[in-house]
Each structure stands twice: as structure tokens, then as C-alpha cells.
Amino acid sequence: MTRYAPTERFLRKDLHDLQVVLATANNNLSKHREPSCTTETDHAEMAGAQSWVRLDVAYFRNDKIRRAGIDAALFHLAAICYLGDHRNKRTESGILPVDAIEILAAETRTKNPQTVIDRLVKNELWHDHGGDWLIHDYDTTNGDKSEAAVARERQRNNRNRNRDPHSGQFQ
16 A cells, blocks of 8 residues: 555645646636626627627628628628727718728638729629728618617616616616
């Protein structure tokens, strides 16, 4: 039995070291953990950005999207997401800054974005807007005047009604 004692001692030492590592990692995680959120919307508001956009469930069956091609559909979808993530007065109106084209091309792995943009314009999904691009009907589905904006505001008001004004916690 004494023959196995050194091995057992090493195993105990390894187990202890592992426990120390796990405790340290858990402590580090708790230091960097974001404040608790009650909903996805709370998380988005804490992050300072909208975390979603409205999209028609028939997006890929839309005639304009189908005529533009799958690479253009992906590029257009990436543009909608970009606008949702970079919300301001211009993007609320569906205006995509020309600077975003390079970002979208990298995200969608599009080698020649101009040919994709030409097809989006030809199919009336994008419109030239003085150097920038206007995404067709973005403002009616995702802009400030959309049902989504009204719903977000209503949800925010309902949430705030149930919060303690001092602590911010739900009552």
C-alpha cells in the first residue's frame, strides 16, 4: 500500500492545483461579467445598440431579391444588419454610408462589391443617394417611424413602469 502513496499524493496535488485554477478563472469571469439583464432588449440598451432588425420571413422568396442573385441577397442582408447596428438619424432613414461598403464586402466575402451593388440598384433594392446608398423601404420596416420603433418604445415604457426608480430593479 505504501507503494501507491506517492502517486496518491501527486494526484491530490494535481487536484488541488486544478481547483485553484478553476477558482481563479471563476473569480476572473465574475469580475468581467456584464451587469445582469432581464431581457434581450435590456442587453441591447446596455450595449448602446439595437441587437436585431425586422426581416420579412419571405426575404429569400422576394422577386427582387431572387433576380438580384444570392450574393446580392447576402450583401443586402448585411447592409440591413449594418444599419440596425449603427443607428442614427441617417441610418434610421435607410441611408448606408459609402464607407460601409468595404466593411460589408469583407463580411460577405464579396470580391467585387460594385457589380453586386449594380444588381441591387437594377432591381430597385438600393438607390443612389448622393454618394451614399438608400436601402429601399428600410425606414418603413426598421426606421424610426416603423411599427418596430413604436413597439420598442411601448416595451421600454412598460418595463420602466415596473422598476424601482432608485435601484432600477423590478418590483
